[in-house]
Amino acid sequence: MVTIKDVAKMAGVSIATVSRTLAEPDKVSEKTRKKVMEAVETSGYVANTLARNFRRRRSNMVVVLVPDIANPFFSNIIQGIERVASRHQYRILLGDTQGEQEREQAYADLVSQRQADGVICLGRNIPFRYRKGRKTLDPDWPPFAMACEYHGEIPVPTVCIDNVAAARDAVNHLLELGHQRIAYVNGPSESPLCEDRLQGYEQALREAGLTVEPALIKQGDFTLASGYDCTAALLAAENPPTALFCANDEMAIGAMQACHAAGLSLPGDMSVVGFDDIGFAAYTHPRLTTVHQPRNRIGEQVMTMMLAMLAGNTPADSRIVLPHELVVRESSAARG
Structure with a gap:
């Protein structure tokens, strides 16, 4: 059976250093940590973690x-x-x-x-x-x-x-493309980040000299279905938007499907922007413009x-x- 002494010998360090590396890796150098962990992996050493953690x-x-x-x-x-x-x-x-x-x-x-x-x-x-x-x-x-x-x-x-700034950037992108009737599909009203993204949407419109129209703001719940349903309602209005900004990518993908179902071309008849840059965003048709979060x-x-x-x-x-x-x-x- 491999012991901590064997690991110390393989790594060329003391037993105390091996113990410290396994118990508190942030307190040893990267070089020492690498040597010890390579020795642990090579030797197959298994520390008595349960006993050590009980003591600590x-x-x-x-x-x-x-x-x-x-x-x-x-x-x-x-x-x-x-x-x-x-x-x-x-x-x-x-x-x-x-x-x-x-x-x-x-x-x-x-x-x-x-x-x-x-x-x-x-x-x-x-x-x-x-x-x-x-x-x-x-x-x-x-x-x-x-x-x-x-x-x-x-x-x-x-x-x-900064969710306010990120939402403002998304709406400014649509404004720069010439859109003025820009709708917003928000997430849950109790969510702080949704409050921030709504604020960013409203700031961008006001800074562009446009009026914030409550009829162009819909409440979703971050799901595909809510994005679809909110967009369908917006498209059924007498004066529908030419662009949509959604508080997350899932709702944006649902919005895109609602546009397809209504016979609209994207982005010819409707531009759509999402938020988050989830993996699916690069594989929608067309590929989704969105705010990337790291x-x-x-x-x-x-x-x-x-x-x-x-x-x-x-x-x-x-x-x-x-x-x-x-x-x-x-x-x-x-x-x-």
């Missing part, structure tokens, strides 16, 4: 709360989290919460039960009970960070993009924040805003 009161597990695990938007974020976690000998436990606070709190309770060390939330809710009106972090809360949706008053470590980087950054907190450090930046990019494809064109 660590599980080396982080709970990741996902509002809807079926939504393809989250897959790349989870990949980024997993990549950084694995590099530091952590594993992730996914919780599909469907946005329900009770389920979020039940998963978060795994930390107090010593089944996890921290919580990353990809939704909009802080997964702990607290009094209404609170504006500070509770020192009794375990390490946790938010990504994507949160912008509340409590200064929770957060990774996101989802892998969001995942990597929020897990890096978590590791800092687990090491007893305060993240250098409590709110990291990553850059977005408008990806122009064939679903948008100059007004005919």
Whole structure:
């Protein structure tokens, strides 16, 4: 049976260094970590992780709360989290919460039960009970960070993009193409990011000297079906739009299908712009113009924040805003 002594000999380091590398990889150099991990892999060494974690009161597990695990938007974020976690000998436990606070709190309770060390939330809710009106972090809360949706008053470590600016860029693109009747299919009204994207849509129109028409704003729920239904309603109006901006790509794809069903050509009769740049966006017909979110980087950054907190450090930046990019494809064109 391979022992830690054998691993140390293969790597050319001390037993203490092997132990430190496996227990706290962030406290050794990249060169040392690489040597030790190569020796571990070559030798087939299996550490007694359960016993070690019991002594350290660590599980080396982080709970990741996902509002809807079926939504393809989250897959790349989870990949980024997993990549950084694995590099530091952590594993992730996914919780599909469907946005329900009770389920979020039940998963978060795994930390107090010593089944996890921290919580990353990809939704909009802080997964702990607290009094209404609170504006500070509770020192009794375990390490946790938010990504994507949160912008509340409590200064929770957060990774996101500027959704107002991103939406404004998308609408400005349509305005530059000569469109003036631009409709917006929003997501859930209670979602902070949807509030921001609506704000960006309205800002772009007003800055262009156009009136925001409530009739051109529809409420979806981020699904293909809601994008289809909202667009069908817009097309049935007496004075339909010439362009559509949707709060996510799934609704934009549904919108495109509604246009096809109505006999419209894209982008000849209707330009469509989405948000997120999910994998399917590059394979629609025509290919979807959309706002790209750096989802892998969001995942990597929020897990890096978590590791800092687990090491007893305060993240250098409590709110990291990553850059977005408008990806122009064939679903948008100059007004005919």
